[in-house]
Amino acid sequence: MASGIRCPSCGAVHHLPPPLLLTVCDCGQKLRHPGHTSASSHSQQHADLYEILGVERTASADDLRTAYRQRARETHPDAGGQPGEFQAVQAAWEVLGDPERRRRYDRSGVSSAGGRELKPVPDLLDVSVVTAVRRLVSAGFAPRLVLIPEHHDGLADVVIGQQPAPGTNHPVGSVVDVAVSGSDAGILWRGIKRDAQRVTDDLKGAATATADSAVKGAKRAIRWFLRTVAIIVSIALVIATSIIVGVYRPVAGLIILFVGATIIAVVIQRTSPNINQRRKSTEETSLVRRRISHR
Numbered sequence: 001m002a003s004g005i006r007c008p009s010c011g012a013v014h015h016l017p018p019p020l021l022l023t024v025c026d027c028g029q030k031l032r033h034p035g036h037t038s039a040s041s042h043s044q045q046h047a048d049l050y051e052i053l054g055v056e057r058t059a060s061a062d063d064l065r066t067a068y069r070q071r072a073r074e075t076h077p078d079a080g081g082q083p084g085e086f087q088a089v090q091a092a093w094e095v096l097g098d099p100e101r102r103r104r105y106d107r108s109g110v111s112s113a114g115g116r117e118l119k120p121v122p123d124l125l126d127v128s129v130v131t132a133v134r135r136l137v138s139a140g141f142a143p144r145l146v147l148i149p150e151h152h153d154g155l156a157d158v159v160i161g162q163q164p165a166p167g168t169n170h171p172v173g174s175v176v177d178v179a180v181s182g183s184d185a186g187i188l189w190r191g192i193k194r195d196a197q198r199v200t201d202d203l204k205g206a207a208t209a210t211a212d213s214a215v216k217g218a219k220r221a222i223r224w225f226l227r228t229v230a231i232i233v234s235i236a237l238v239i240a241t242s243i244i245v246g247v248y249r250p251v252a253g254l255i256i257l258f259v260g261a262t263i264i265a266v267v268i269q270r271t272s273p274n275i276n277q278r279r280k281s282t283e284e285t286s287l288v289r290r291r292i293s294h295r
Contacts, residue, residue, distance in 0.1 A: 019163030035165025049092040123166035140172040
């Protein structure tokens with residue numbers, strides 16, 4: 001049955017059939033319904049399981065079993081009981097009759113359904129369908145999309161309803177209906193395109209950074225290779241020259257070898273990247289010290 005909500009601006013009443021919880025008034029005011037909650041679901045959500053069986057919280061396992069059997073006979077439909085009350089008794093026994101689940105219930109005060117923990121359903125209203133699905137999956141729920149024809153531009157492509165309502169305790173892993181404003185699956189496509197564009201931009205930035213790093217690495221490798229080749233060629237020339245000259249003038253050959261080796265060592269030292277970096281750092285440190293001393 002549709003539930004009404006009054007606009008605080010113009011006083012108009014809007015009837016929102018479940019699972020709709022969000023609409024826009026003709027005056028432009030966005031209206032949000034607190035949630036559709038039936039009396040039976042409300043009482044089951046907040047009922048104390050010990051009260052349903054009619055025992056104290058300190059009751060023993062035998063007392064619980066006796067109370068359950070008595071309450072089951074009293075509330076059974078064949079004995080004139082109400083089906084809803086009988087089901088509540090069965091649910092209470094499923095929790096309190098299991099020692100582990102009873103301990104969890106005593107600690108938290110919240111029962112579980114079918115052995116599953118209950119968690120509050122996240123608020124999905126007025127967000128994109130992609131965001132809504134992410135929130136539900138992160139909370140442990142299974143989203144089920146319900147497409148609602150667009151009736152206002154201000155609510156296009158966003159969630160305008162959900163069932164259960166936000167904050168309702170719901171078994172983890174259960175289905176949550178998500179009402180999305182849109183006439184077809186185009187809203188999903190647009191949401192996916194937005195996410196895909198963000199991913200593409202991130203990948204593009206990462207690819208650019210990777211390419212820059214690769215280019216710099218290639219340049220360093222080429223410089224290192226050419227430098228190594230130049231050093232090897234220089235060493236070979238010095239050795240060859242010293243040998244040729246040494247055949248005729250041994251002393252001159254040794255001098256050429258010594259001088260050539262010294263020159264090559266100096267060149268290697270001055271062209272070494274680590275040496276240059278340390279020299280630059282030392283020069284910067286010295287410059288800072290000079291500026292401090294001048295002050």
